[in-house]
Amino acid sequence: xxxxxxxxxxxxxxxxATVAFNCTYSNSASQSFFWYRQDCRKEPxxxxxxxxxxxxxxxxxxxxxxASQYISLLIRDSKLSDSATYLCVVPPPSQGGSEKLVxxxxxxxxxxx
Amino acid sequence: EPEVTQTxxxxxxxxxxxxxLRCVPISNHLYFYWYRQILxxxxxxxxxxxxxxxxxxxxxxxxxxxxxxxDGSNFTLKIRSTKLEDSAMYFCAxxxxxxxxxxxxxxxLTVV
Numbered sequence: 001x002x003x004x005x006x007x008x009x010x011x012x013x014x015x016x017a018t019v020a021f022n023c024t025y026s027n028s029a030s031q032s033f034f035w036y037r038q039d040c041r042k043e044p045x046x047x048x049x050x051x052x053x054x055x056x057x058x059x060x061x062x063x064x065x066x067a068s069q070y071i072s073l074l075i076r077d078s079k080l081s082d083s084a085t086y087l088c089v090v091p092p093p094s095q096g097g098s099e100k101l102v103x104x105x106x107x108x109x110x111x112x113x
Numbered sequence: 114e115p116e117v118t119q120t121x122x123x124x125x126x127x128x129x130x131x132x133x134l135r136c137v138p139i140s141n142h143l144y145f146y147w148y149r150q151i152l153x154x155x156x157x158x159x160x161x162x163x164x165x166x167x168x169x170x171x172x173x174x175x176x177x178x179x180x181x182x183x184d185g186s187n188f189t190l191k192i193r194s195t196k197l198e199d200s201a202m203y204f205c206a207x208x209x210x211x212x213x214x215x216x217x218x219x220x221x222l223t224v225v
Contacts, residue, residue: 043204043216044156087156100146100169101214103156 001026004090009107017078021107023071023088032099033064035073036087038106044087047073078111085109115139117217119205125223126195134190134220136205142215145188146206147180149173150219156204162188195224 006023013019025033033050048055050062050071061074071090075082088104118137126132138145147159160170162180179191188207192199205217 038156041202041219041221043218045216046214099144099208100158100161100171101148101156102158105155 003027003092003102004088004104006086006088006104007107008105009109011107011109012112013078013109014112015078015080017111018074018076019078019109020075021073021086021088021109023073023090023104025069025071025088025090027090027092028066028069029093030090031093032091033062033071034089034101035060035062035071036089036103038085038087040085044089044103047086075109078109080111080113083109083111115215117205117207117215119203119217119220121220122218123221123223125225128197128224129194132192132195132222134192134203134205134222136188136190136217137186138188138205138207139215140186142207142209144168144208145180145182146208146214147190148204148206148216149201150204151198151201159190159203192222195222197224200224 003026035047036044037047038044048057050064054063059076063072085106085108087106089101091099120135145162148156150156158171160174161168177193181189200223202219204219206214208214
């Protein structure tokens with residue numbers, strides 16, 4: 001299994017739709033989980049951290065299932081500005097403070113008017 | 114909001130030439146990183162740097178690559194003899210321990 005694997009996409013949805021992205025990870029000892037957003041030719045930007053109880057930030061909901069090593073991101077009421085590539089990020093267990101990030105390949109979302 | 118600054122935004126170089134990519138991390142951050150992203154591919158870790166030395170590096174970070182923090186503000190990535198396959202976006206990042214990454218806007222390196 002790849003370290004971090006995501007839905008290949010692309011996803012094309014109309015404005016207002018609900019869309020969900022899935023991600024699986026291989027290292028069962030991982031403790032941190034993130035969703036990043038990347039616009040074309042721009043740097044990755046943190047969208048949200050994923051907590052074990054699941055967490056919500058406005059229209060965005062992240063879920064973690066440790067037993068299945070699975071993370072999801074749900075976007076409700078999608079906006080044109082949500083069009084981007086969504087990156088699942090699962091750092092390996094931290095050793096000594098620095099934390100390298102391991103990125104999935106990303107899922108491209110296009111929200112259409 | 115504090116930023117990580119990278120220069121130049123775009124660099125074109127001939128194969129075999131040396132390039133230096135520059136970064137100014139956030140001033141109170143302690144960990145510094147370089148990542149690269151080849152067009153259409155995933156973001157890949159290259160190296161992390163802490164307390165004036167490399168703390169971890171990937172298989173990609175071979176002898177052609179080096180990093181340096183020559184003064185209190187700059188953090189550089191040097192590629193000694195560029196190859197065509199080094200063409201990519203290079204992102205610098207910094208973090209206070211242990212999390213809280215901030216990425217720079219990247220340098221697009223084109224090797225011709």
